[in-house]
Amino acid sequence: MKILYMFLTLSLLTLTTHAQNGMLKGRLTTAGEPIPFGSIILTGTNKGTTANEKGYYQLQNIAPGNYEVSFSAIGYLPQKLRVAISKQQATVLNGSLKENYSKLNEVVVTGVSRATELRKNPVPIAVMTKKEMNENVNNNIIDAIVKGVPGVNAVTTGPNISKPFIRGLGYNRVLTLYDGIRQEGQQWGDEHGIEIDQYGIGRAEVIKGPASLTYGSDAIAGVINLIPATPAGRDSVLKGDYVADYHTNNGMIGTSLGLAYKQNGWRYAFRATIKTANDYHNKIDGYVYNTGFREYNLSGMVRLDKNWGYSQIAATLYDNQQEIPDGSRDSLTRRFTKQVNEIATDDIKARPLVSNNELTSYGIAPLHQRIQHYRLYTHNQVKIGNSSLDAALGLQQSVRREYDHPTLPQQAGLYVVLNTLNYDLKYNLPAIGGIESTIGVNGMYQANRSKAATDFPIPDYNLFDAGAFLFMKKTFGKLDISGGIRYDNRHISWRDFYVGPNPANGFERQIKLPDTAGAHLQFPAFKHVYKGVSGSLGFTYNINERLLLKANIARGYRAPNITEIGSNGLDPGAHIVYLGNRGFNPEFSLQEDLGIISYLPDADLTAEFFNNQVDNYIYQAKLTDAGGKPVVIVPGNSTYEYQQSKARLYGAEFTVNLHPRAVKWLSFNNSLACVTGINQNKQLVAQSNGAAKYLPFIPPLHIRSELKVTLQRAYGAFSKIYLKAEADAYAAQNRFYALDNTETATPGYTLINVGAGTTIKLRSEKTLCELFFQVDNLFDTAYQSNLNRLKYFEYYTASPNGRLGIYNIGRNISFKAVFPF
Structure with missing residues (x-):
């Protein structure tokens, strides 16, 4: 009772x-x-x-x-x-609320400890929303970011393979994050892209320069954080969307279904995506053989939000079959041919022509690569008074197979499995005297293993990476100051790796101890510890609400990656034999950034300047013999050897975005980005008569203008109607690494793109669908980007039409529909 x-x-x-x-x-x-x-x-x-x-x-x-x-x-x-x-x-x-035509007040979290307004952060950061990514219709997420963020470019190998470059630096120097978890695949390879579902991204944040202290080392170029869309809306209501996407040039069909549900603090999300395409075409090459692909994505997330914090667990699955072009052709007609014999008996001049059915088929050719990426991770936060403890743990597996044996199509030439464990623990301390600070540790453990393959470009290795950091920020009236310091320690090692003949198929295989008779030692044992200190200090001065001044200085650190120190063999998909150098030292950079932002009622004006001095810069260069002729270790494949020298990169980005209040339906956005990369190995530059003066793979001057008209009223069921026209101009790149023909000059070009879109609503005001229409390269301009690897896929020194290498994609008309429910 x-x-x-x-x-x-x-x-x-x-x-x-x-x-x-x-x-x-x-x-x-x-x-x-x-x-x-x-x-x-x-x-x-x-x-x-x-x-x-x-x-x-x-x-x-x-x-x-x-x-x-x-x-x-x-x-x-x-x-x-x-x-x-x-x-x-x-x-x-x-x-x-008033519509925000500027991005200056958007909240971002990349590279800092707590949510920070963009206008308060001294580090150059750009943000792309889901709306902007939908309007920049592309074959992959990186190309959409390239269109929307000045200073970002991509090395490409066809429409579905793009690796990001920031201010002239790429590969492992760009740290790619998925939902805050470091993306770890086989980043050293040129011939595959980022293993992420483009339709599931709700937001992209780009930080430029080596100022991200909280996510790990290597980010000398910057960070791209791809944040998946999270469930929104009312409780106990199933929400979702269906996406249908079609591109005319390569017949790409994309379809994606997303589901989301919320109830009592629980959130659930699921997405499934399929993309498939045949070969792309342009008016110079016609259809480019072996550039089709088929991609599958699955992702799921469960999250619990409570007063004490939150806990989230999520998983992704990526499976991509990507064809491998090699550029072989008939010398007279320039029609593409295909390899039907193994390298030992292959005659490039006697290869059969590719049929028209093969060029337009959605079937995957026997010579292709298959990239599978699996990810399971968890984010957790516990609030402790005015402080919080954040913990993240991630497991990733990247499986990469490249099938390049025409007589044994089921035999992988390259077969490597990379397992990665990511860990991240940080504590956001209570503000003391107005100072917000965060301390933390993070890193990863990796194990890479070769399987039943015939080519072995890198050894089996183990890597353990650990880093500790301190980040602080404080506001003094109109002045915001932030900065921090980080220390990293990386252990990498591998055992003796033997390769010998495989009597079962006539190729080579890995031979393991103790029976190594008849084998050769391809990778002698190696063990090394790399250490580095990085840090940044910057300020933002709010002269007034409309005018900001930003300055930042940062020291970056990057340990050499596996291919730079350990490679010694053929990468079949790249058609390159890589040769590394065990004696390389870590890269260290010192970058100064200065930014001026004017946030006017009718316009946003920004100017960002940077100067980056890099010690021990690592780059690829073609290997030649004493007579200046290219070294050929594997017939039909180029040989590249990694080099190291001092380097300097400097440049600027400018944006002028006009959105007059008197003409609300009109916006005119303009950007300009330029970067110069100088090789400071004075001896090499002198010996080469200036051919080695510039760094390889530096993008040219890029100017982009977009005129957009957004109608201010609805017309029946049609609302939010917009029309836009873009001019995407790249100057000629005559400042390139010309030594041994590693690179060649690239003519300038201008692409004209147009687009339109609308939202269709039912009488109940519920959105039925969003429609996007876009034409890229409206006038079907023939061009080669200087970052297009296919530019160098050429077997002859002369051509009947005067064109060498493979050209970029021609006119592409795309239709995209998003059906929310």
């Missing part, structure tokens, strides 16, 4: 307390139109909610008192209002 009495008493007290509390409700709008799924938060409390699809919200059980209410939504300027909550009745408070 006592227990029953206590229970009834507590229940009555609870009911009484709830009855004495108040409620806040209202609607979130912009210019009288509802803003769906905006955020409403009581500042300084853990109470908050999300508006429904019509902008209405409701917050219950609020203790009486005076509060500050924060209204926010992506694409709008935030609003803060004061309100008094009284007992036993509902208080009405409506939010009215």
Whole structure:
């Protein structure tokens, strides 16, 4: 009876307390139109909610008192209002947000400890939203970022293979993150891209320069953080979207289904994607043989949000069959031919022609690569008073197989499996004297193993990486200062690796101890520890609300990767024999950044300047003999040897984005990016008569302009109608690494693109679908990007049409529809 009495008493007290509390409700709008799924938060409390699809919200059980209410939504300027909550009745408070034409106030988290406004961060950062990525229709996520972020380029091997470069630096110097977890595949290879589902990304953040201290070493160029879309909307309602995407040039068909559900703090998300394409074409080469692909993606996430913090577990699966072009042709007709014999008996001049059916087929050719990537990871945060503890753990497996034996199509030429364990632990300390600080440790363990292959470009190796950091920031009135320091330690080792004949198929195989008779030692044992200190210090000075000045200086560190120190063999997909150097030292960079941002009512103006001095810079160069002739170790394949020298990269990015208030339907966005890369090996430059003066793979001057018209009213079921035209201009690249014909000059070109889009709504105001239409390379311009690897896929020194190498994709018309539900 006592227990029953206590229970009834507590229940009555609870009911009484709830009855004495108040409620806040209202609607979130912009210019009288509802803003769906905006955020409403009581500042300084853990109470908050999300508006429904019509902008209405409701917050219950609020203790009486005076509060500050924060209204926010992506694409709008935030609003803060004061309100008094009284007992036993509902208080009405409506939010009215103004559209944010500038990105300066968007919240980002890349490279910093806590959520930070873009305008307060001294590090150069760019943000791309889901809307912008949808409007920049592309074959892969990296190409969409290249279009939207000045200073970002990509090395490509066909439409589906793009590896990001930031300010002239790429490969392992760009740290790619998926949902904050370091992406680890076989980044050393040119011939495959980022293993991420482009339709599942809700936001992309790009940090330029070596100022990201919290995610690990190697990011001398910068960081690209790809953040998957998370469930939004009301509780207990299944939400989702279906995406249909079609490209005319290579017949690419993309289809993706996403599902999301929320209830009582739990969030669930799932996505499945399929992409398939045949060979792409242009007016010089016609259809480019062996550039088709077939890609599958699956992802799932479960997350619990509570007052104490959150816990999330997620998994992804990526499976891509990517054809491998080699550029072989008939010398007179320039039609593509195909390899049908093994290298030992192959006659490049006697290869059969590729049929038209093979060029337009969605079937994957026997000579192809297969990249599989599996990822399981967890994010967790525990709030401890005014501090928090964040922990993340990730498991990844990358399986890479390249099939290059025409007489044994099931025999992989390259077959490597890379397993990676990522770990990250950081503590966000309580603010002391206005100083926010974070300490942490993170790193990874890797094990790479070769399987039943015939070619072995890299050894089996083990790698353990650990780093500790401290990051701090503080505001002094109009001045925001942030910076930190990091120490990294990397152990890498491998045992003796023997290769010998395989009597079962006539090729080579890995021979393991103790029976190594008849084998040769391809990779002698190696063990080394690389150490490095990196750090950054910067400030943002708010001269006023409209004018900002930013400055940052950062020291970056990167240990040599496996191919730079350990390679000694053929990579079949790249058609390159790589030769590494065990004696390489780590790269260290010192970069200065200066930025000026003017946030005007009718325009955004930015100017960013950088100067980057790199010690022990590592790059690829063609290997030649004493007579200056290319060294050929494997017939039909080039031989590249890694080099190391001092280097300097400097340049600037400018943007002028006009959005006049008097003409709300018009916007005119312009950007310019330039970078120069200088090889500071004075002896080599002198010996080569200046041929080695510039660094390889440096993008030329890039200017992009976009004129966009957005209609301000709906026409029946059609709303948010926009039309746009773009000019994408690249100057000639005459400053290239010309020694031994590693690179050649690249003519300039301008591509004209046009696009349109609209949202179709039902009578209930519910969105039926979003439509996007785009034409890239409207005038079918024939061009070769200087970062297009296919430019150098050529077997002859002369051509009947005067064109050598393979050209980039021609005119492409794309249609994309997104059906939310």
